[in-house]
Amino acid sequence: MADGAGNNFDIVILGGGSGGYACALRAAHLGMTVALVEKDKLGGTCLHYGCIPTKALLHAAEVADTAREGEQFGIRSTFDGVEMSGVNAYKDDVVARMYKGLQGLIKAGGITVVEGEGKLVSKDTVEVGGERYTGTNVVLASGSYARTLPGLEIGGRVITSYEALTMSEVPERVVIIGGSVIGVEFASVWKSFGADVTIIEGLPTLVPLEDPALSKQLERAFRKRKINFKTGVKFESVKQTDDGVTVTLENGDTIDTDLVLVAVGRGANSAGMGYEEAGITVDRGWVPTDERLRTNVDGVFAVGDLVPGLQLAHRGFAHGIFVAEEIAGLQPQPVIDSGIPRVTYCEPEIASVGITEPQAREKYGDDNVEVLEYNLGGNGKAQILKTAGTVKLVREKGGPIVGVHMIGSRFGEQVGEASLIVNWEAYPEDVAQLLHAHPTENEALGEAAMALAGKPLHSHA
Ligand SMILES: Cc1cc2nc3c(=O)[nH]c(=O)nc-3n(C[C@H](O)[C@H](O)[C@H](O)COP(=O)(O)OP(=O)(O)OC[C@H]3O[C@@H](n4cnc5c(N)ncnc54)[C@H](O)[C@@H]3O)c2cc1C
Numbered sequence: 416m417a418d419g420a421g422n423n424f425d426i427v428i429l430g431g432g433s434g435g436y437a438c439a440l441r442a443a444h445l446g447m448t449v450a451l452v453e454k455d456k457l458g459g460t461c462l463h464y465g466c467i468p469t470k471a472l473l474h475a476a477e478v479a480d481t482a483r484e485g486e487q488f489g490i491r492s493t494f495d496g497v498e499m500s501g502v503n504a505y506k507d508d509v510v511a512r513m514y515k516g517l518q519g520l521i522k523a524g525g526i527t528v529v530e531g532e533g534k535l536v537s538k539d540t541v542e543v544g545g546e547r548y549t550g551t552n553v554v555l556a557s558g559s560y561a562r563t564l565p566g567l568e569i570g571g572r573v574i575t576s577y578e579a580l581t582m583s584e585v586p587e588r589v590v591i592i593g594g595s596v597i598g599v600e601f602a603s604v605w606k607s608f609g610a611d612v613t614i615i616e617g618l619p620t621l622v623p624l625e626d627p628a629l630s631k632q633l634e635r636a637f638r639k640r641k642i643n644f645k646t647g648v649k650f651e652s653v654k655q656t657d658d659g660v661t662v663t664l665e666n667g668d669t670i671d672t673d674l675v676l677v678a679v680g681r682g683a684n685s686a687g688m689g690y691e692e693a694g695i696t697v698d699r700g701w702v703p704t705d706e707r708l709r710t711n712v713d714g715v716f717a718v719g720d721l722v723p724g725l726q727l728a729h730r731g732f733a734h735g736i737f738v739a740e741e742i743a744g745l746q747p748q749p750v751i752d753s754g755i756p757r758v759t760y761c762e763p764e765i766a767s768v769g770i771t772e773p774q775a776r777e778k779y780g781d782d783n784v785e786v787l788e789y790n791l792g793g794n795g796k797a798q799i800l801k802t803a804g805t806v807k808l809v810r811e812k813g814g815p816i817v818g819v820h821m822i823g824s825r826f827g828e829q830v831g832e833a834s835l836i837v838n839w840e841a842y843p844e845d846v847a848q849l850l851h852a853h854p855t856e857n858e859a860l861g862e863a864a865m866a867l868a869g870k871p872l873h874s875h876a
Pocket residue numbers: 429430431432433434435452453454455456457458459460461462464465466467469470531532533534556557558559576597684688718719720721726727728729730731
């Protein structure tokens with residue numbers, strides 16, 4: 416193994432986000448020398464512009480709702496408005512503390528951090544500011560960027576999630592183009608903060624990648640919250656003026672608004688970084704890999720959002736750890752996208768893992784799928800929180816649970832057990848044996864399994 420003397424390392428990692436830094440930390444634990452190249456801030460999108468700041472905003476939104484809704488619980492409270500400077504200070508403080516902690520971990524790991532923009536100049540060498548860093552292995556971890564659509568130029572009142580995180584005021588009216596995870600999370604925040612929100616989604620439902628039961632329930636909940644949405648219709652153009660934006664849809668409808676958030680997905684960040692010149696296959700920006708995260712070039716791996724598939728921070732962590740262990744010869748288990756838990760943190764929250772009912776029907780055939788929807792009407796804690804929702808289990812007939820799909824306030828925290836159930840291929844009969852504490856929302860997962868195993872307790876039709 417290389418000794419890290421000079422600019423030679425066991426691993427050179429290009430990009431210090433979730434995928435890159437997880438790889439660096441695990442490789443350092445395993446005794447390898449590591450150079451981690453980062454042009455912005457260690458922690459990447461998730462820590463600075465993604466998961467952490469958005470979830471801080473969503474928590475502030477929950478506090479606003481709690482203040483507004485106190486009377487329902489016999490508490491005298493009023494919602495007097497949002498001070499964005501205070502919200503941003505709270506959010507930035509959370510990010511700063513996490514950032515400091517991460518920098519400490521990287522330093523303690525003896526990892527060489529190279530600050531600056533890196534370019535792959537050959538299959539084993541990354542150049543940064545004229546200096547070359549060579550690795551026995553190279554890991555590409557350059558992540559993703561907010562995409563837009565033709566005719567939808569970012570600037571002025573048309574923004575992406577990046578700008579949306581640093582707003583000094585709550586917009587009065589906002590149109591969100593894209594009703595998937597990022598779109599519905601910002602819709603939820605801004606509605607709680609008092610804005611008039613409209614989502615435009617080209618596909619027939621909100622959160623179109625989720626099980627249809629969850630899409631339907633989220634739409635119902637958003638209707639109740641007076642979050643407007645138009646589905647199955649595409650945007651055609653936007654026109655900015657000094658005091659507003661007009662959004663025109665393909666069906667001819669127009670909407671006047673103050674701000675447009677473009678949330679139409681994220682593209683892979685690989686342009687101009689020397690990947691193709693080094694012989695690496697790049698497909699519309701993405702770097703395809705095999706199951707062991709190897710690119711087509713020997714000794715070059717790719718991790719995280721750069722690799723086609725789910726764009727989630729914990730997938731990036733798992734990829735990074737996998738690659739470090741693979742290089743160390745530990746023969747780790749591959750990271751399979753279908754087993755990765757997913758949470759959408761709008762109100763109500765969505766948590767899911769495994770395949771949806773339509774996917775199961777396609778995979779096993781209509782007659783070989785069993786489905787159970789447990790209504791939170793029977794769950795004490797959900798009633799205490801005054802939340803509606805569902806736990807839906809999808810099972811291969813006579814076999815294991817292959818999908819868990821949940822919606823309700825605070826349901827994100829329930830995804831852990833759901834993930835164990837699906838990834839350990841548990842049968843409903845197994846889960847039904849386990850005790851779930853009362854009264855918790857977690858109990859709903861146990862009750863759903865009991866009902867699917869044929870012994871329902873608090874199940875309402
Ligand atoms: C608004 C938003 C909310 C999100 N919320 C969640 C969530 O709640 N949960 C979740 O799991 N995921 C969430 N995500 C997704 C998550 O942020 C990503 O999946 C994750 O950050 C991917 O990690 P990565 O390491 O692949 O890429 P990134 O985090 O994007 O890191 C790539 C790094 O590479 C650096 N880089 C790029 N090019 C170069 C270069 N040439 N030289 C040097 N450095 C370079 C970048 O500066 C960056 O730091 C969210 C994303 C967004 C945008």
